[in-house]
Amino acid sequence: MNAPPALPPDVPATPDTPTAGPAAPPGLLGCQVPIEDYAVLGDGHTAALVSRHGSVDWMCLPRFDSDACFAALLGTPEHGRWLLTVRDPTEVTRRYRGDSFVLETTYRTQRGTAVATEAMPLRDGRADLVRRLECTEGEVEVEHEWVVRFGYGAIVPWVRYETDPEGSDTIRAIAGPDSLVLRGDRLPSGDGHRHRDRFTLRAGQSVELALTWVRSWEPVPPRLTVPDRLDATAIAWGLWARDCVYDGPYREAVVRSLLVLRLLTDVTTGGIVAAPTTSLPETFGGERNWDYRYCWLRDAALTLEALLEQGFRDEATQWRDWLERAVAGDPKDLQIMYRIDGGRRLPESHLDHLPGYAGSRPVRLGNGAVDQVQHDVLGEVMSALAMARDAGLHETAGSWSLQRLLVDDLAESWREPDRGIWEVRGEPRHFTHSKVMAWAALDRAIDAVERYGMTGPVDRWRRVRAEIRDHVFEHGWSEELGTFVQHDGARHTDASLLQLVQVGFVPADGRHARGTLAAIRAELEVAPGLLLRYRTDRTDDGLAGEEAPFLACSFWLADALARQGDVDGATQVLDTLVPLANDVGMLAEQYDPHARRMVGNVPQALSHLALVRAVHSHDLAVQRAAAASGTQPLDSGRMTP
Numbered sequence: 001m002n003a004p005p006a007l008p009p010d011v012p013a014t015p016d017t018p019t020a021g022p023a024a025p026p027g028l029l030g031c032q033v034p035i036e037d038y039a040v041l042g043d044g045h046t047a048a049l050v051s052r053h054g055s056v057d058w059m060c061l062p063r064f065d066s067d068a069c070f071a072a073l074l075g076t077p078e079h080g081r082w083l084l085t086v087r088d089p090t091e092v093t094r095r096y097r098g099d100s101f102v103l104e105t106t107y108r109t110q111r112g113t114a115v116a117t118e119a120m121p122l123r124d125g126r127a128d129l130v131r132r133l134e135c136t137e138g139e140v141e142v143e144h145e146w147v148v149r150f151g152y153g154a155i156v157p158w159v160r161y162e163t164d165p166e167g168s169d170t171i172r173a174i175a176g177p178d179s180l181v182l183r184g185d186r187l188p189s190g191d192g193h194r195h196r197d198r199f200t201l202r203a204g205q206s207v208e209l210a211l212t213w214v215r216s217w218e219p220v221p222p223r224l225t226v227p228d229r230l231d232a233t234a235i236a237w238g239l240w241a242r243d244c245v246y247d248g249p250y251r252e253a254v255v256r257s258l259l260v261l262r263l264l265t266d267v268t269t270g271g272i273v274a275a276p277t278t279s280l281p282e283t284f285g286g287e288r289n290w291d292y293r294y295c296w297l298r299d300a301a302l303t304l305e306a307l308l309e310q311g312f313r314d315e316a317t318q319w320r321d322w323l324e325r326a327v328a329g330d331p332k333d334l335q336i337m338y339r340i341d342g343g344r345r346l347p348e349s350h351l352d353h354l355p356g357y358a359g360s361r362p363v364r365l366g367n368g369a370v371d372q373v374q375h376d377v378l379g380e381v382m383s384a385l386a387m388a389r390d391a392g393l394h395e396t397a398g399s400w401s402l403q404r405l406l407v408d409d410l411a412e413s414w415r416e417p418d419r420g421i422w423e424v425r426g427e428p429r430h431f432t433h434s435k436v437m438a439w440a441a442l443d444r445a446i447d448a449v450e451r452y453g454m455t456g457p458v459d460r461w462r463r464v465r466a467e468i469r470d471h472v473f474e475h476g477w478s479e480e481l482g483t484f485v486q487h488d489g490a491r492h493t494d495a496s497l498l499q500l501v502q503v504g505f506v507p508a509d510g511r512h513a514r515g516t517l518a519a520i521r522a523e524l525e526v527a528p529g530l531l532l533r534y535r536t537d538r539t540d541d542g543l544a545g546e547e548a549p550f551l552a553c554s555f556w557l558a559d560a561l562a563r564q565g566d567v568d569g570a571t572q573v574l575d576t577l578v579p580l581a582n583d584v585g586m587l588a589e590q591y592d593p594h595a596r597r598m599v600g601n602v603p604q605a606l607s608h609l610a611l612v613r614a615v616h617s618h619d620l621a622v623q624r625a626a627a628a629s630g631t632q633p634l635d636s637g638r639m640t641p
Contacts, residue, residue, distance in 0.1 A: 032358045033057065033073075035280060035598040036582040039094060039103050040260070041129065043120035044267035047276035048129055049073060049602075052092055054085035054105060054116055061178070061213035062127040064266070064273045065293045065339055069180060069213075071153035074279055074354045074363050079153030082211065083145040084131050086114050087198075094584055099255055100237035101263060102230055103584070112138025114201060121229040122236045127213040130226045135201035142207070144188050144197040148173040148180050152365070154353050159190070164220045171195065172220070179216040183223055184209035245311040248622075250615045253578045256585035257608035258310060261303050264605050265315065270322035271340040272300040275589070275601035281360035282590060282600050286545035289356065291364045292601045294346060296337045297323070297377045298421065299605050301384035306609040308387050309616045316388040323381070324402055331409035336374050337367065346370040372419040373428070378410050379437025382444040383503055389452055400448070404456050407445040411464045414438040420487075421496045422533060425542030430488040432476035433496040439468040440503040472505075477512065483519035484512065492538045493520045495531050495553035498560045508563035517560050527593040529576035530554050548590040548599045551577065555610035562617040567625050570618045578611065587611065
C-alpha cells in the first residue's frame with residue numbers, strides 16, 4: 001500500500017508532545033491489559049511484549065536493560081506503544097509459528113479474516129521488529145498507531161519524515177542518543193501528538209512494516225525484506241529447539257520454556273536476565289514491584305542446569321565465560337546480580353512519572369538487592385558448574401581458580417546471617433536454605449578435587465562442610481515439628497526448603513525430606529498444587545501486602561514428589577501447573593488462583609526453568625518406576641538420568 005507524502009525538507013519537525021490519556025474503562029484493572037494477554041518477541045539482545053490485540057506495550061532498545069521506548073505496559077498509551085490491529089474482531093487467536101518466536105495472530109470479524117505475523121529478526125546485527133498483516137478472507141478495517149516515548153515514556157522525541165538510502169519514505173523519531181525508524185508499505189500520518197492511520201484491507205492485500213533502532217547520529221540501515229526475515233527467524237529458532245532431548249507428554253511446554261530461557265540469554269555476552277520487564281506487580285496496587293532485567297547468578301545457574309539436563313551444552317560454556325568476567329576481582333565484592341554485560345552498578349530508583357501497572361507503585365529502575373549478602377548464591381553457581389563438568393565441559397585454569405577463591409571466601413563467611421533467596425528487606429537471618437546451599441558449594445568443590453583432579457584445600461573444605469551440616473541439623477531442623485524450618489529458631493517453613501533434596505543434602509525418600517514436604521504443603525499450599533513461597537505474616541520481608549502462589553515453588557513441589565517416587569502425585573501437580581501458561585506458553589512469576597490471573601514479571605525465567613526441571617525429575621521417576629516393575633512406561637520422555 002502507498003505511504004503518505006513525505007514532508008518537504010524545509011518543513012521543521014515538531015515534538016510529539018504527550019497529552020492526558022483517556023479515562024480508564026470499567027473493569028478489574030481499568031485500561032490495563034491482563035498480564036496473561038501478552039506474548040513475547042525477542043532477538044537475543046532484547047525483547048518486546050505484544051498484547052493479544054496487537055499493541056507493543058513494552059520494548060527496551062537495544063538491550064534488555066536499556067530504557068524503554070514503549071512503556072504503555074506500566075502506564076497508558078501516552079507512555080508509548082505501537083498498535084497494529086484489526087478493528088471490531090469477534091475472535092482473536094494466537095500461536096507461535098512452530099518452535100519459534102514468530103507470532104501469528106488471527107483476527108476474525110463479521111466481514112473478514114486477517115493474520116498478523118511479527119517477529120524480532122535474529123542474526124542480522126541490528127535491532128528490528130517486523131510486522132505483516134494480511135487479509136485472507138473478505139475485508140477488514142485496520143488501525144495503526146505509533147507513539148514513541150523514549151526514557152520509559154518520559155521523553156518526547158522529535159519526529160520527521162525522511163527518505164532512506166533506497167528512496168523509501170521513512171518516519172524517524174529522535175531523542176538524545178536514540179532513534180527509531182519506521183518504514184513500510186503504508187506509513188501513519190501525524191495526528192496531534194502521535195501517528196495514526198486507518199484503512200481497509202481486502203482479501204489478498206497486505207501491509208508490511210519494520211521498526212529499527214539506530215543511534216541518532218548514524219545513517220538509516222538498509223530496509224529489510226519482511227517475509228524473508230520472518231521465515232529465517234522461524235527457521236533459526238526451530239533449529240535451536242530441535243536439540244531438546246525430552247519427548248514425553250509435556251514436550252510442548254518444555255520446548256516453549258527452553259525457548260524462553262534462550263530468548264532471555266544475550267547471545268553476545270552470555271548473560272541471562274530474570275525477565276524482560278520491570279515492576280509488573282506481585283500485588284495489584286501494591287509496592288512489591290521489581291526490576292528483573294538483570295542477571296541474577298542464582299537464576300542464571302538454575303537456567304544452566306535446566307539447559308544442560310536437556311542436552312544444551314554450548315550455553316554452559318558461554319555463561320561460564322560471562323561469569324568469569326562479571327565476578328572477576330576480590331571475592332568479597334561478589335554481587336548477587338549484574339548487568340547483561342557484567343556491569344555492577346544497579347542503583348535502585350523510582351520512575352515517578354509512570355502510574356504503574358494497575359496503579360502499582362513505585363515503578364522501579366535498578367534493584368536495591370544488588371548490595372545484599374545472600375549465601376545461597378554460590379551454592380547454585382557451584383552446582384551448575386559441577387553439572388557442566390559432568391556433561392563434559394572442561395575447566396580452564398581461570399574458571400577453577402575463580403571457583404576456588406569464591407569457595408574459600410564462603411568457608412569463612414557462611415556463619416554470618418544473610419537476606420536469603422527471597423531477598424528479604426527485613427532483618428538478616430540465619431536462613432536454613434542459605435546454609436544448605438553453602439554446604440552444596442563446599443560439596444561441589446570437594447567433588448571437583450576428588451573426581452576431576454582439581455587442586456584446593458580439600459581437608460579444610462570437608463571440615464567446613466561438616467560444620468555447616470551440623471549447624472543445619474542443630475538449628476534448622478525441628479524434631480518437635482518434624483520439619484526443617486525457615487531460619488534458626490523458627491517454627492514455620494519456606495518453600496525454598498524443597499531444594500534441600502535437589503542438592504542432595506538429605507535423601508528424597510528419608511524422613512527429613514518427607515516431613516518437610518508435608519509441613520510445607522500444610523502451611524503453604526493454598527490451592528491444589530500451588531504454593532506460596534512463604535507466609536508474609538511470618539516472614540519479615542520489609543514490605544506491605546500479600547503475595548499469590550509462586551510458580552517456581554509450585555514446580556519444586558512436583559519435583560520433590562517425583563524424587564520421592566510419587567509419580568502420581570507429581571503428575572497431578574504438573575497437570576495443574578502446566579495449563580496455567582497462557583495461550584502461547586508464557587508463565588509469569590506468580591499465579592492468583594482466585595482471580596485466575598498471572599501476577600508479576602513475565603516471562604519469568606525462574607518459572608520456566610522450574611517447569612523444565614520438574615518435568616525432567618518426573619520423567620526419571622517414571623523410568624525408575626517402570627524399571628522396578630519390569631514394564632516400559634507409555635509416557636516416558638526417554639531421557640537418560
